Amino acid sequence: MNIVPEPLSLASRLAHDYIHHFDRVSGFYGEDHRGEHGYAERVQWLDLSEDKRIQRKSLAACLRTYNQKHNDHPAVHKSLQLLEQPGTVTMVGGQQSGLFTGPLLVIYKAITVIQAAREAEERLNRPVVPVFWIAGEDHDWDEVNHTYFQTPDLQLSKIKLDAKDGLRTSVSYTDVAEEDWSMMLAELQTQLADSEYKADLLKLASQSFDGSAGLSEAFAKLIGCMFGKYGLILLDSADPGLRALEVPIFESLITRNETLGLSYQQAARDIAGLGYEVQADVSENGANLFYLHEGRRLLLYREGSVFSDRKGIVSLTEEELLRDLHQFPERFSNNVLTRPIMQDSLLPVLGTILGPGEISYWAITRYAFADMGMQMPLIIPRMSFSIVDGTVHKLMEKYGLSFEDVQLRLSEKREAWLASKDELNLEERFNETRKQFEALYQPLIEDLGKMQGGLLKLGLTNKDKILEQMDYLLSKSRNALEQQHEAALAQWKRIEQTLLPEGKPQERVYNILEYMNRYGLNLVDRLMEIPYDASGIHRVVYV
Template identity: 85%
Template sequence: MNIVPEPLSLASQLAHDYLHHFERVSGFYGEDYRGEQGYAERARWLDLSEDKRVSRKALTDCLRMYNTKHNDHPAVHKSLQLLEQPGTLTMVGGQQSGLFTGPLLVVYKAMTVIQAARDAEERLNRAVVPVFWIAGEDHDWDEANHTYFLSQDQKLSKIKLEAKDGLRTSVSYTDVAEEDWSEMLKELQNQLADSEFKADLLKLARETFNESANLSEAFAKFMSRMFGKYGLILLDSADPALRELEVSVFESLITRNESLGLSYHQAARDIAGLGYEVQADVSENGANLFYLHEGRRLLLYREGRMFTDRKGLVSLTDEELLRDLNQHPERFSNNVLTRPIMQDSLLPVLGTILGPGEISYWAITRYAFTDLGLQMPLIIPRMSFSIVDETISKLMGRYRLSFNDVQHRLSEKREAWLASKDELNLEARFDQTRKQFEELYQPLIEDLGRMQMGLLKLGQTNKNKILGQMDYLLTKSRNALELQHKAALAQWNRIEQTLLPEGKPQERVYNILEYMNRYGMNLVDRLMEIPYEASGIHRVVYV
């Protein structure tokens, strides 16, 4: 593998400034992850704040039950043994459950969690274990139930798992029937090109589905197959056993709800005041908590002392909500703004691994951490890659395209290349013909208008029709030119579909199984050998 740094454009200016101009945005974050001091200060605070988190023993017992069922590797049990010991810290990253693990960035995030934990161990000379937070409590089924592959005719192909009941409940609570898993396996078989690795991939998927009751369990088992050997602990945020440990944290989120809401709003105003886009919805009177009611996951709002949802399906006082919490903790879950608080209340989080969008919305939580007597962990950017095979590399060389060209100027470069193949000089000749025609025809129309006023309008209409026909012929001529170079333009399309599908970075679209099918079942292990880079820089991997 040849690894080349190639920056990706970030949609978020706040994330860009966090990575490149930390001094501009330091007020929205904790310690700077660059340099030794930030690590040492965060570790020191964690040592002094053990009482602010749930019992290590209870948490580890809970995680051991979950991982024994879904992630049963000796290296994972070793990580759990370490986590149980006072002084062990964690490096945490997470993502919602995704079909076949979802887009490549999920794999890259897990890789970063593991490598960042190793790096922190060397920096601090103490145990740091990797933890992956599966956001199984999320209810956005349409965001989790699909993934993309590159079809053999170089088109984007979507595999989608349909939900049966249509309820807006947590992904981890949405059962998947055996026939639906069979359909997904059939779709995968049809999608993957024939290769020496295809049979093993289908076997992996079949075994995973046979052992899984829902999408989150399948996600966990896929992640286990790839990363269990590296000691990556898995945590499902919707695990009922975990929810029982979180009762005291939810109590704080409820009793201090109004104060927390003000903290989120103040941060959002300060972010906007500096000219940045606020990356998450900070709703007026939002409680930033979800409540499970008759199978539906409802977002709660405060109305005086009452907690209710937008449709009025539930309406509870704070006392009633707290009583229900103690009796039925499984009914409660976090939203995007309270999840960071919950994560820090469960685990001794040295650092959290985030993508650019997450870096931006975490800024909204800065004051809320302080309000609860907590400190924001180190925020470490996940590693970012694009995989380029030999064929694509050669095509880019043939058309003299850099990765930056593909990202920013591909259409412009393609048009310029096609124009260079235009031996008839169509654009210029049609343009010249139009000008000459207008120069000859316009005076005639004006003379006719002086002869009879109606002829001026008729002549102008006639001229526009002729010009329209010229444009039509030019379009047909362009189409003929494109048809003449159809094979070459298909290669341009292949470059685009491989590296920038639908205008998005490869890592945000395609699935890891697509690449394992091409390059082998050990692809993730080979990617794990890429040197750790904490700067967040995107790198192109030439395979």
């Protein structure tokens, strides 16, 4: 593999400034992860705040039960043993439980968590264990129920798992029937091109489905198969056993809800005041908590001491909510703004691995951490890659395209190349013909109008029709030119669909199984060997 740094355009200006100009946004975050001081300060605070978190042995016991079921590797058990010991800290990153693991960025995040933990352990000379937070409590089924592959004719192909009941409930609580898993496996078999690795990949997918009640369990098994040997602990945020441990934290989130809400709102105003986009919804009376009612996950809002959803399906006083919390903790879950608080109340988090969007919305939580008597962990950008095979690399060289060209100006470059192949100078000649025609025809129309008023209108209509026919002929001429160079334009399409499918970075679209089918079952292990880089700079991997 040849690894080359190539900047990737980020949609979030706040995340861009965090990575490239930390001084501009430091007020929204904790210590800078790029300096030795940040690590030392964070570790010191973690050592002094042990009593602010869930008791280690209880947490490790809960995680051990979950991982024995879905991620049963000796290295994971070693990580859990270390987690039980005072002084051990964690690197944490998470994602929704996507179909077949979802887009490539999920794999890159897991790699970053593991490598960041290794690097921190060497730096601090103390145990640092990697933890992957599966966001199973999220309810956005449409965000996780599909994944994409590339067809032989360079189109995007989508495999999608439909939910049966249509309830707006947590992904981990959404059941998937055995026949649906069979259908997904059949679709995967169709999507993957024939290769020496295909049979083993289908077996791997089948094993992840076997006995899995839902998407989160299948996801955990696949991630565990890829990363369990590296000691990656898996945690499902919707795990009932974990939820029982979280009761004291939810209690604080409820009793201090108004103060926390004001902190989120103030942070959002400060972010907007500096000209940045606020990346998460911060409602004036948002409780930032979800309540599960009859299978539906309802977002709560607070009016005084009463908590209810927008439609009024549930309405509970603070006292009633707390009573329910102690009796039915599984009914409660976090939203995007309280999840960071929950994560750091459970685990001794040295650093959290975040993508660009996450870096942006974590800024909203800065003051809330302080309100809870906590400090924000180190924010470490996840590593970002684009995988490019030798054929596509040669095509980019053939057409003189840089990675930046593909990102920002591929259409312009393609049009310029096609224009260079136009030996008849179609655009120029048609434009000149239009000008000459209008120069000759317009005076004639005006003279006809002097003869009879109706002829002016008729002449103008006639002129427009003739110009329209010229445009039609030009369009047909362009089509003919494109047909002459159909093979070359297919190569341009291959470059685009490889690096920027549907205008999105490759890592946000394609699935890792497609690349393992091309380059081998050990692809993830080879990606693990890429040198760790905490800068957040995107890199191209030439394979």
